[in-house]
Amino acid sequence: MQLVTANNLGYSINEKRLFHNLTFSLNSGCGLHIKGGNGSGKSTLLRIILELTSPSKGRVDYCKPNLQVSYLGHKNAIKHYLTPMQNLELIFKSSALPEAIKWMHTLGLNKVQDELTANLSFGQQKKLALIRIFASQSDLIILDEPFVGLDNTSRDLLNEFLQKKLASDSSLILTSHIEPNVLCSELVLTDNADD
Amino acid sequence: MINFFFLEAFKLRHKLRSWLGPLLIMILVLIAFPLSIDVSQYDLNKFYFSVIVVSLLMISFLATESIFSEDYEDGSLEQLYLEEKDFYKIVLAKILTYVFFIGIPMAIIGSVFSFANGVSVTEVPKIFVILSISTLILFNVFAFGSALSINKGSMLGVLASLPLALPAIVLLGRGVRTVQYGGGFFEVSALMAGVALIVMAIMPIIISATLKTHLE
Numbered sequence: 001m002q003l004v005t006a007n008n009l010g011y012s013i014n015e016k017r018l019f020h021n022l023t024f025s026l027n028s029g030c031g032l033h034i035k036g037g038n039g040s041g042k043s044t045l046l047r048i049i050l051e052l053t054s055p056s057k058g059r060v061d062y063c064k065p066n067l068q069v070s071y072l073g074h075k076n077a078i079k080h081y082l083t084p085m086q087n088l089e090l091i092f093k094s095s096a097l098p099e100a101i102k103w104m105h106t107l108g109l110n111k112v113q114d115e116l117t118a119n120l121s122f123g124q125q126k127k128l129a130l131i132r133i134f135a136s137q138s139d140l141i142i143l144d145e146p147f148v149g150l151d152n153t154s155r156d157l158l159n160e161f162l163q164k165k166l167a168s169d170s171s172l173i174l175t176s177h178i179e180p181n182v183l184c185s186e187l188v189l190t191d192n193a194d195d
Numbered sequence: 196m197i198n199f200f201f202l203e204a205f206k207l208r209h210k211l212r213s214w215l216g217p218l219l220i221m222i223l224v225l226i227a228f229p230l231s232i233d234v235s236q237y238d239l240n241k242f243y244f245s246v247i248v249v250s251l252l253m254i255s256f257l258a259t260e261s262i263f264s265e266d267y268e269d270g271s272l273e274q275l276y277l278e279e280k281d282f283y284k285i286v287l288a289k290i291l292t293y294v295f296f297i298g299i300p301m302a303i304i305g306s307v308f309s310f311a312n313g314v315s316v317t318e319v320p321k322i323f324v325i326l327s328i329s330t331l332i333l334f335n336v337f338a339f340g341s342a343l344s345i346n347k348g349s350m351l352g353v354l355a356s357l358p359l360a361l362p363a364i365v366l367l368g369r370g371v372r373t374v375q376y377g378g379g380f381f382e383v384s385a386l387m388a389g390v391a392l393i394v395m396a397i398m399p400i401i402i403s404a405t406l407k408t409h410l411e
Contacts, residue, residue, distance in 0.1 A: 051280075052273055053411050071277055075270025081209055090202060132274075 001028045002063045003140060003171050004049065010057030011044055018044060019189055020057065028139070031162070031172040031182055036189030042175040043074065043144050045189065049173060050142060070138040072146060076129035080118035084109050084128050087117060091132055100135035107131070107154060123149045130154075134161060140171045147178040156181075199288035207296050214296050217258040221301055224250045225308045240313040244371045247305045251326060252364055255333035258297045260353055262289060262341050263406060276410060282403035290338050290399065298330030318374050321384075325370035328387045332363040335391075335398040342405040366390065 003026050010020035018041030026032050034042045047053040049060055050071055078087045088100045104110055107127045112120055117128065126149040133141060141162070147155050159181040162172055166182065174180065207214055228246045229239055266272040275285050306323040314322060340356025366387050373380040 050273075050277060052276065069277060071274070073270060073273060075268075075273070077270035077274045079206065079209075079265075079269065079271075082206075086205075086209065090205060 002026070003028050003067070004060065004062055004173075006049070006058065006060045008058035009045070009048060009055050009060065011041060011048065011053075012056045013044075022058070022187075024187060026140075026171050026173065028171055029166055029169045031166055031174070031184035032187055033180065033184040034173065034175045034187045034189065036175075040189040042189060046071075046073070046142055046144050046173065046175060064139060067140060068136070068138040069140045069142060070133050070136040071142040071144075072129055072133055073144045076125055077132070078117055078125060078129055080116065082117060083114050084117060084120070085113045087128060088131065092135060096135055096137075100131050103131045103134040104128075106157070123151060123154070126150060127154055130158065138170060140173070141165060143172070143174040143176075145176055146174060147176055147180070196284050196288060199285055200292055203289050203292035204296065207292055213258070213261065214300075217254045217297055218300050218304065220257065221250050221254045221304055224253075225304070229312075243312040244309065244375065247309060247326075248364060248367055248371065251301060251305060251329060251367070252333065252360060254301055255298070255330060255360075256337055256353055256357070258293060259334055259337035259341050260350055262293060262338050263402075264341065264345055267345050267406075267409065272406065273410060276407070282406050283399050286338070286342075286399040286402045286406070287395075290334050290395075293338075294331050294334050298334055299327060301330055302326035314374070321374050321380055322371075325367060325374070325384055325387060328384065328391050329363055329367045329370075331391045332387070332394050333360055335394045336360045336363065339398055339402050339405070342402045342409070345406070345409050363387075363390070 005025040007023050008020075009022040011018045012020075022045070024032070034045060036042050044053060048055045050069065051060065077091075079090065082090065084104060085101075088097060088104065092100045104113065107130075109124060109127060109131075112124060117125060120128070130146065133143065133146075146158060150158065155178070162180065162182045166172060172182065172184065174184075225246065229243070263272070266275070272282075276282065279285060302323050305326045306319050309322045310316065310319045336356050336359045337353050339359070340353035342352065343355060344350075344352030366383065370380070370383045370387060373383050
């Protein structure tokens with residue numbers, strides 16, 4: 001079943017064309033790895049798919065109504081003046097909180113659960129942000145460089161989680177300079193949009 | 196909507212500087228002003244309200260400066276948009292939380308200080324009502340200013356929205372005069388409440404559109 005389709009997508013910024021005539025679709029249970037150099041428009045493409053940014057041309061259609069999307073971008077969307085536990089209370093409704101706390105233990109963040117998030121390391125903050133993805137029920141997961149800052153154990157955990165989600169019919173779109181250990185189609189954005 | 200209100204209250208409760216700072220500054224201004232000039236009690240009673248009104252304006256200005264910038268910078272605003280596909284409820288909840296946690300205490304402080312400066316006990320609730328309505332209008336206006344220049348330091352936008360706050364200040368001044376010299380309090384407060392309702396209905400829509408533009 002088709003989940004997302006993009007037709008003739010194009011995006012230009014300051015007269016620089018990042019990409020144009022981009023057409024692709026994503027089925028349930030499939031992954032898409034968007035590749036490209038720095039500044040090639042990978043993050044922008046993700047934001048267009050999420051409808052956070054409007055494309056200069058073309059459109060993105062979601063084929064399933066009330067599609068549940070979870071997203072983690074460059075910004076972690078966590079509050080530095082709160083503890084990890086308080087952050088989870090802020091992000092998750094009470095029904096999803098036990099699952100989030102379970103993930104906090106799995107990721108080893110329970111040792112720092114009462115410290116201010118500002119005092120955590122970059123990797124620990126990234127892991128805390130990833131709990132948003134781990135503990136959410138979603139049809140489509142969109143990740144922008146999710147492996148950055150993670151240790152090998154956490155990377156393996158994330159790969160394992162993504163494999164399981166794909167097996168359970170969720171879909172995945174990600175950008176990563178670190179090769180994910182997940183079966184994905186590849187979409188390569190070249191630096192020259194005329195290619 | 197109520198859920199957003201509680202989430203905002205949860206955040207604000209842990210940001211001591213954001214709500215306690217403006218309140219302490221207001222108290223400081225209201226105490227320091229009469230101490231810094233040598234006037235008789237009679238003169239002070241006449242113009243102390245001006246100090247309350249101006250400090251209300253400045254503290255509202257200060258309190259709303261970072262109302263959206265934190266969520267914008269840490270990526271929470273994107274997550275909220277993905278969840279709701281619109282900012283209206285979020286903006287409204289945020290403004291109401293700020294009014295509840297900062298605006299109402301400001302109105303209480305203003306009322307207490309006006310009592311200390313010669314307003315009779317029976318008039319204090321009237322002062323509280325007009326100050327509360329004023330904070331509601333001012334917080335909406337300055338929240339718009341804050342949203343306007345969210346990625347360029349919110350203070351710039353808040354300054355730009357200052358002229359929009361002036362009619363509210365004129366109304367507040369009129370309300371204060373009715374309390375001080377009698378007559379027409381109900382009419383003025385009803386007018387202020389009407390303006391507040393209109394501002395509260397329109398501003399979150401404009402702010403939502405502004406925030407969405409910034410996200411793009």
